Amino acid sequence: MKRLMSMTVVSGLWLVLAASAQATGGNVAAGQAKAAACAGCHGADGNGGADPSWPKLAGHVPEYIVKQLSDFKSGARKEPTMSALAATLSTTDMINIAAYYASLPRKPSAARNAELVKQGEKLYRGGNAKTGVSACMSCHGPSGHGIPPRFPKVSGQSATYSVQQMLAFKAGTRTNDGETMTRIAFRMSEQEIKAVAEYMSGLH
Ligand code: HEC
Ligand code: HEC
Structure with missing residues (x-):
């Protein structure tokens, strides 16, 4: 049984590695x-x-x-x-x-609301212990470049788009994330979502 389980784990890992190599x-x-x-x-x-x-x-x-x-x-x-x-x-x-x-370079977005950026940075780097929101940088990286193969780049993204996706995760209308983002966004206020999206848009 133990051997069967470790074989399953190994072949699962192989599939993931093969897909990323592709x-x-x-x-x-x-x-x-x-x-x-x-x-x-x-x-x-x-x-x-x-x-x-x-x-x-x-x-x-x-x-x-x-x-x-x-x-x-x-x-x-x-x-x-x-x-x-x-x-x-x-x-x-x-x-x-x-x-x-x-292969193409991503350009950071320009217009930024300084107050929102400050709130967003705090959440991105430290999360919100009170409401149980994890620090975004633990998966998306300290500069928002993402961590392959699973965690996407969020740096320089249009704030409007990031807000829409976070609201979709929160409302459960985007559910292709294996419940990672839906659980996080569910605990966030709309104000926090706006702030963190503004901060991410200026990261590069
Ligand atoms: C535990 C890991 C983890 C943490 C922590 C995390 N994310 Fe994510 N995030 C993911 C994964 C995985 C995806 C991709 C889901 C998919 O495959 O569709 C994602 C997707 C996203 C997307 C959509 C990107 C796009 O291009 O559509 C946004 C926006 C986002 N995360 C923002 C955040 C913010 C803001 C925080 C912090 C409040 C955060 N994430 C914390 C794992 C994480
Ligand atoms: C008419 C406009 C339009 C065209 C043309 C279009 N897209 Fe999109 N694309 C969108 C929109 C809008 C979204 C965001 C969807 C959402 O809100 O979930 C998107 C999202 C995406 C995403 C997800 C990005 C992320 O960060 O999660 C990928 C990947 C993508 N498009 C690839 C493509 C490719 C490849 C093509 C050409 C074959 C293409 N798109 C053509 C409008 C378009």
Whole structure:
């Protein structure tokens, strides 16, 4: 029984490693060609477009991009535009697109509300012991660059987009996170969400 369990653990680990090796080994040129269909919203350089609710993809952890595209395709993450687009992509397309966007530099956002940034920094670095909110940096990294393969980059992201995602986690309308973010966001006030999103948008 013990041996069977350790074999399961080992083969599970192997699958995760194989998937991340695949996600990081994509073909950048093939990804760039496919991403022509994405530039209108995510920007020609992957740093977002006219609408601040269109996220930046530049510099994202590649495994995270692959996971989100698969989740849009399967319906685990729901958004009409992205679900329709992801439905046309093969796993190879997703891996190539992820390699392309991961290779582009992310630009930090400019406009920042100093008071919100201060509140947000406190929460990002130390969490909120009273309400049981963990420090964001323990998973997203001290500079918000994320930790591959599982924890996404949040630095420089549009604050509008980050607020929308946190509210979606809080309301339970985005549930493709294995309950990690839904549990955290549930304990946060809308004010805390706004503050931390403002802080993350200026991180680089
Ligand atoms: C019409 C605008 C539009 C187009 C075109 C578009 N997207 Fe998106 N994309 C969005 C929006 C809006 C979201 C945020 C969805 C949400 O709120 O959950 C998003 C989210 C994403 C995310 C998740 C980002 C994150 O940080 O979690 C990925 C990955 C993504 N898009 C990839 C692509 C790719 C690849 C293409 C081209 C094949 C593409 N998108 C084309 C609007 C668009
Ligand atoms: C225990 C680890 C952990 C902690 C702590 C954590 N996160 Fe996350 N976060 C994740 C994971 C994992 C995901 C990706 C979920 C998925 O795969 O869809 C994520 C996703 C996100 C996203 C969505 C990113 C995108 O591009 O759509 C935002 C925004 C976010 N986290 C903000 C925060 C904030 C703010 C805090 C602190 C209050 C925080 N996180 C604390 C693990 C964590």
